[in-house]
Amino acid sequence: MGEQDSNYTVAIREWSEEDRPREKLLKYGEQTLSNAELIAIIIRTGTRGRSAVDIGRELLHRFKSLRVMSGVDVSEFREIGGMKEAKIAQLKAAIELGRRMQSEEKSTSDPVRHSSDVAQRLMPIMRDLKKERFVLLLLDRKNVISDMIDVDNGTVDQVNPHIREILQAAIRKNASSIIVAHNHPSGSIQPSDQDKTFTRNLVIAATATGITCFDHIIIGDNRYFSFADEGLIGAYAAAAKQGI
Numbered sequence: 001m002g003e004q005d006s007n008y009t010v011a012i013r014e015w016s017e018e019d020r021p022r023e024k025l026l027k028y029g030e031q032t033l034s035n036a037e038l039i040a041i042i043i044r045t046g047t048r049g050r051s052a053v054d055i056g057r058e059l060l061h062r063f064k065s066l067r068v069m070s071g072v073d074v075s076e077f078r079e080i081g082g083m084k085e086a087k088i089a090q091l092k093a094a095i096e097l098g099r100r101m102q103s104e105e106k107s108t109s110d111p112v113r114h115s116s117d118v119a120q121r122l123m124p125i126m127r128d129l130k131k132e133r134f135v136l137l138l139l140d141r142k143n144v145i146s147d148m149i150d151v152d153n154g155t156v157d158q159v160n161p162h163i164r165e166i167l168q169a170a171i172r173k174n175a176s177s178i179i180v181a182h183n184h185p186s187g188s189i190q191p192s193d194q195d196k197t198f199t200r201n202l203v204i205a206a207t208a209t210g211i212t213c214f215d216h217i218i219i220g221d222n223r224y225f226s227f228a229d230e231g232l233i234g235a236y237a238a239a240a241k242q243g244i
Contacts, residue, residue: 021033021037021038021040021041021052021053022041024037025037025041035056035060035066036053036056036057036059036060037053037056038056039052039053039055039056039059039060039091040052040053040055040056042090042091042094043055043056043083043087043090043091044087044090045087046082047081047082050081050082054082055080055081055082055083055087058080058081059077059080059083059091062080063076067128068128069095070095070098070099070128071128071129071130073130074088074092077091077092099124099125100125110144111142111143111144112139112143112144112145112179112214113143115215115217115224115226115228115229118137118145118179118181118215118217119217119219119224119226121145122135122181122217122219122224123219123222123224126181126182126183126219127183127219127220127221127222129183129185130185131185132182132183132184132185133150133152133182133183134150134151134152134161134180134181134182135148135149135150135151135180135181135182136148136149136150136151136166136169136170136178136179136180137178137179137180137181138169138170138173138175138178139175139176139177139178139179139214140175140176141176143177143214145179146173146175147173147175149169151165151166151169151180161180161182161198163198163201163202163205166178166180166202167205167206167209167211170206170209170211171209171211175211176211176212177211177212177213177214178206178211178212178213178214179213179214179215179216179217180199180202180213180215180216180217181215181216181217181218181219182218182219183218183219183220184218184219184220186220187220187221187223188220189218189219189220189223189224189225190218190225191218191225191227195216195218196232198216199213199216199227199232199233199236200232200236200239202216203233203236203237203240204236204239204240207237207240207241208240213233213237214228214233215227215228215229215233216228216233
Protein backbone atom coordinates (compact mmCIF):
# COMPACT_ATOMS: atom_id res chain seq x y z
CA MET A 1 0.00 0.00 0.00
CA GLY A 2 1.41 3.38 -1.01
CA GLU A 3 1.97 6.38 1.21
CA GLN A 4 -1.11 8.15 -0.17
CA ASP A 5 -3.29 5.07 0.43
CA SER A 6 -2.14 4.87 4.06
CA ASN A 7 -3.64 8.34 4.62
CA TYR A 8 -7.09 6.92 4.01
CA THR A 9 -7.20 5.29 7.45
CA VAL A 10 -6.94 8.74 9.02
CA ALA A 11 -10.00 10.96 9.46
CA ILE A 12 -10.27 13.43 6.57
CA ARG A 13 -10.31 16.37 9.00
CA GLU A 14 -6.74 15.38 9.98
CA TRP A 15 -5.46 15.45 6.41
CA SER A 16 -3.60 18.43 5.09
CA GLU A 17 -6.00 20.93 3.52
CA GLU A 18 -4.51 20.20 0.09
CA ASP A 19 -5.59 16.55 0.35
CA ARG A 20 -9.14 17.00 1.65
CA PRO A 21 -11.62 16.22 -1.15
CA ARG A 22 -13.92 19.20 -0.58
CA GLU A 23 -11.12 21.72 -0.30
CA LYS A 24 -9.32 20.12 -3.25
CA LEU A 25 -12.46 20.45 -5.37
CA LEU A 26 -12.97 24.10 -4.51
CA LYS A 27 -9.34 24.98 -5.14
CA TYR A 28 -8.52 22.89 -8.21
CA GLY A 29 -11.90 21.87 -9.68
CA GLU A 30 -14.03 18.75 -9.52
CA GLN A 31 -12.25 17.21 -12.50
CA THR A 32 -9.09 16.77 -10.41
CA LEU A 33 -10.77 14.42 -7.92
CA SER A 34 -10.90 10.65 -8.16
CA ASN A 35 -14.25 8.88 -8.17
CA ALA A 36 -13.68 7.81 -4.58
CA GLU A 37 -13.06 11.41 -3.55
CA LEU A 38 -16.22 12.61 -5.30
CA ILE A 39 -18.22 9.91 -3.52
CA ALA A 40 -16.62 10.99 -0.23
CA ILE A 41 -17.95 14.52 -0.74
CA ILE A 42 -21.44 13.16 -1.35
CA ILE A 43 -21.56 10.88 1.72
CA ARG A 44 -19.75 13.57 3.77
CA THR A 45 -18.42 11.50 6.69
CA GLY A 46 -16.76 8.19 7.35
CA THR A 47 -17.12 5.88 10.30
CA ARG A 48 -14.85 4.76 13.14
CA GLY A 49 -11.47 3.87 11.66
CA ARG A 50 -12.57 4.57 8.07
CA SER A 51 -12.70 7.84 6.18
CA ALA A 52 -15.37 8.77 3.66
CA VAL A 53 -12.79 8.12 0.94
CA ASP A 54 -12.26 4.60 2.33
CA ILE A 55 -15.96 3.97 1.95
CA GLY A 56 -15.93 5.45 -1.54
CA ARG A 57 -13.06 3.16 -2.53
CA GLU A 58 -14.88 0.12 -1.13
CA LEU A 59 -18.04 1.01 -3.04
CA LEU A 60 -16.09 1.22 -6.29
CA HIS A 61 -14.22 -2.01 -5.55
CA ARG A 62 -17.46 -3.82 -4.70
CA PHE A 63 -19.55 -2.60 -7.63
CA LYS A 64 -16.72 -2.13 -10.19
CA SER A 65 -18.02 1.02 -11.90
CA LEU A 66 -20.21 4.07 -11.43
CA ARG A 67 -22.65 2.74 -14.01
CA VAL A 68 -23.09 -0.53 -12.14
CA MET A 69 -23.50 1.44 -8.92
CA SER A 70 -26.37 3.35 -10.50
CA GLY A 71 -28.47 0.18 -10.54
CA VAL A 72 -27.64 -0.98 -7.01
CA ASP A 73 -30.53 -1.54 -4.63
CA VAL A 74 -30.65 0.11 -1.22
CA SER A 75 -30.22 -3.29 0.46
CA GLU A 76 -26.87 -3.83 -1.28
CA PHE A 77 -25.58 -0.45 -0.13
CA ARG A 78 -26.45 -1.40 3.46
CA GLU A 79 -23.95 -4.26 3.24
CA ILE A 80 -21.09 -1.74 3.02
CA GLY A 81 -19.74 -0.78 6.43
CA GLY A 82 -20.59 2.80 7.31
CA MET A 83 -23.34 3.16 4.69
CA LYS A 84 -26.33 4.14 6.79
CA GLU A 85 -29.67 5.53 5.64
CA ALA A 86 -28.58 9.16 5.25
CA LYS A 87 -25.47 8.27 3.21
CA ILE A 88 -27.42 5.87 1.01
CA ALA A 89 -30.08 8.52 0.36
CA GLN A 90 -27.42 11.12 -0.50
CA LEU A 91 -25.66 8.76 -2.90
CA LYS A 92 -28.88 7.57 -4.56
CA ALA A 93 -30.00 11.18 -5.02
CA ALA A 94 -26.68 12.11 -6.66
CA ILE A 95 -26.90 9.09 -8.98
CA GLU A 96 -30.45 9.99 -10.00
CA LEU A 97 -29.41 13.58 -10.73
CA GLY A 98 -26.67 12.19 -12.97
CA ARG A 99 -29.21 10.03 -14.80
CA ARG A 100 -31.55 12.95 -15.30
CA MET A 101 -28.74 15.19 -16.53
CA GLN A 102 -27.85 12.60 -19.18
CA SER A 103 -31.48 12.38 -20.19
CA GLU A 104 -31.80 16.17 -20.42
CA GLU A 105 -28.78 16.30 -22.71
CA LYS A 106 -30.69 14.12 -25.17
CA SER A 107 -33.92 16.08 -24.77
CA THR A 108 -34.61 18.90 -27.16
CA SER A 109 -37.62 20.77 -28.44
CA ASP A 110 -37.17 19.06 -31.80
CA PRO A 111 -39.96 16.74 -32.93
CA VAL A 112 -39.53 12.99 -32.57
CA ARG A 113 -38.63 11.60 -35.98
CA HIS A 114 -37.24 8.19 -35.18
CA SER A 115 -37.24 5.60 -32.42
CA SER A 116 -33.61 6.48 -31.65
CA ASP A 117 -34.68 9.99 -30.61
CA VAL A 118 -36.71 8.44 -27.80
CA ALA A 119 -34.26 5.65 -26.95
CA GLN A 120 -31.40 8.11 -26.50
CA ARG A 121 -33.49 10.07 -24.04
CA LEU A 122 -34.60 7.03 -22.04
CA MET A 123 -31.45 4.90 -22.11
CA PRO A 124 -29.56 6.79 -19.36
CA ILE A 125 -32.45 6.66 -16.90
CA MET A 126 -33.74 3.14 -17.58
CA ARG A 127 -31.02 0.79 -18.83
CA ASP A 128 -29.48 -0.03 -15.42
CA LEU A 129 -32.65 -0.36 -13.34
CA LYS A 130 -33.10 -3.70 -11.57
CA LYS A 131 -36.88 -3.46 -11.71
CA GLU A 132 -39.05 -2.79 -14.72
CA ARG A 133 -40.26 0.76 -15.18
CA PHE A 134 -43.03 1.69 -17.59
CA VAL A 135 -43.31 5.25 -18.90
CA LEU A 136 -45.73 7.12 -21.10
CA LEU A 137 -44.49 9.89 -23.38
CA LEU A 138 -47.05 12.47 -24.47
CA LEU A 139 -46.52 14.27 -27.79
CA ASP A 140 -48.12 17.46 -29.06
CA ARG A 141 -49.33 18.15 -32.61
CA LYS A 142 -45.76 18.82 -33.74
CA ASN A 143 -44.60 15.47 -32.34
CA VAL A 144 -42.60 17.19 -29.61
CA ILE A 145 -42.53 15.35 -26.28
CA SER A 146 -44.53 17.46 -23.83
CA ASP A 147 -44.47 15.19 -20.79
CA MET A 148 -43.22 11.87 -19.44
CA ILE A 149 -45.39 10.00 -16.95
CA ASP A 150 -44.56 6.92 -14.87
CA VAL A 151 -47.45 4.54 -15.44
CA ASP A 152 -46.22 1.61 -13.40
CA ASN A 153 -43.22 0.21 -11.60
CA GLY A 154 -43.19 -3.55 -11.58
CA THR A 155 -41.26 -6.50 -10.25
CA VAL A 156 -38.06 -7.82 -11.75
CA ASP A 157 -40.16 -9.86 -14.17
CA GLN A 158 -43.00 -7.66 -15.30
CA VAL A 159 -44.91 -4.43 -15.22
CA ASN A 160 -48.67 -4.16 -15.33
CA PRO A 161 -49.51 -1.04 -17.33
CA HIS A 162 -53.20 -0.21 -17.56
CA ILE A 163 -54.41 0.83 -21.01
CA ARG A 164 -57.31 2.84 -19.61
CA GLU A 165 -54.97 4.77 -17.31
CA ILE A 166 -52.62 5.51 -20.23
CA LEU A 167 -55.36 6.83 -22.50
CA GLN A 168 -57.01 8.84 -19.72
CA ALA A 169 -53.66 10.56 -19.05
CA ALA A 170 -53.23 11.31 -22.76
CA ILE A 171 -56.75 12.75 -23.05
CA ARG A 172 -56.40 14.77 -19.84
CA LYS A 173 -53.15 16.32 -21.11
CA ASN A 174 -54.54 16.92 -24.64
CA ALA A 175 -51.85 14.76 -26.23
CA SER A 176 -52.19 14.13 -29.94
CA SER A 177 -50.08 11.00 -29.84
CA ILE A 178 -48.22 8.76 -27.42
CA ILE A 179 -45.18 6.54 -27.14
CA VAL A 180 -44.81 3.97 -24.38
CA ALA A 181 -41.59 2.37 -23.16
CA HIS A 182 -40.30 0.01 -20.53
CA ASN A 183 -36.99 -1.58 -19.63
CA HIS A 184 -35.93 -5.21 -19.34
CA PRO A 185 -33.57 -5.56 -16.33
CA SER A 186 -32.10 -8.70 -17.91
CA GLY A 187 -30.68 -6.52 -20.69
CA SER A 188 -32.57 -8.48 -23.35
CA ILE A 189 -34.61 -6.43 -25.79
CA GLN A 190 -36.79 -9.20 -27.18
CA PRO A 191 -40.49 -8.53 -26.56
CA SER A 192 -42.44 -11.16 -24.65
CA ASP A 193 -45.81 -12.45 -25.79
CA GLN A 194 -47.28 -10.27 -23.04
CA ASP A 195 -45.49 -7.22 -24.49
CA LYS A 196 -46.92 -7.95 -27.93
CA THR A 197 -50.47 -8.50 -26.66
CA PHE A 198 -50.38 -5.34 -24.58
CA THR A 199 -49.05 -3.25 -27.49
CA ARG A 200 -51.66 -4.58 -29.90
CA ASN A 201 -54.47 -3.82 -27.43
CA LEU A 202 -53.07 -0.35 -26.74
CA VAL A 203 -52.86 0.55 -30.44
CA ILE A 204 -56.42 -0.65 -31.02
CA ALA A 205 -57.79 1.23 -28.00
CA ALA A 206 -55.85 4.39 -28.88
CA THR A 207 -57.16 4.32 -32.45
CA ALA A 208 -60.72 4.18 -31.12
CA THR A 209 -60.13 7.37 -29.11
CA GLY A 210 -58.44 9.27 -31.96
CA ILE A 211 -54.99 9.13 -30.35
CA THR A 212 -52.04 7.78 -32.33
CA CYS A 213 -49.70 5.33 -30.64
CA PHE A 214 -46.40 5.83 -32.46
CA ASP A 215 -44.29 3.21 -30.74
CA HIS A 216 -43.55 0.90 -27.85
CA ILE A 217 -39.85 0.83 -27.05
CA ILE A 218 -38.08 -1.77 -24.90
CA ILE A 219 -34.84 -0.57 -23.29
CA GLY A 220 -32.10 -3.14 -22.72
CA ASP A 221 -28.37 -2.96 -22.09
CA ASN A 222 -27.36 -0.10 -24.42
CA ARG A 223 -29.80 -1.52 -26.99
CA TYR A 224 -33.47 -1.10 -27.67
CA PHE A 225 -36.36 -2.72 -29.52
CA SER A 226 -38.90 -0.61 -31.39
CA PHE A 227 -42.30 -2.07 -32.27
CA ALA A 228 -42.62 0.64 -34.94
CA ASP A 229 -39.27 -0.15 -36.55
CA GLU A 230 -40.23 -3.83 -36.73
CA GLY A 231 -43.51 -2.98 -38.50
CA LEU A 232 -45.67 -4.20 -35.63
CA ILE A 233 -47.31 -0.86 -34.81
CA GLY A 234 -48.39 -0.49 -38.43
CA ALA A 235 -49.78 -4.04 -38.46
CA TYR A 236 -51.72 -3.47 -35.24
CA ALA A 237 -53.10 -0.13 -36.51
CA ALA A 238 -54.23 -1.77 -39.77
CA ALA A 239 -55.95 -4.49 -37.77
CA ALA A 240 -57.70 -1.85 -35.68
CA LYS A 241 -59.04 -0.08 -38.76
CA GLN A 242 -60.32 -3.33 -40.14
CA GLY A 243 -61.96 -4.18 -36.85
CA ILE A 244 -59.94 -7.34 -36.41
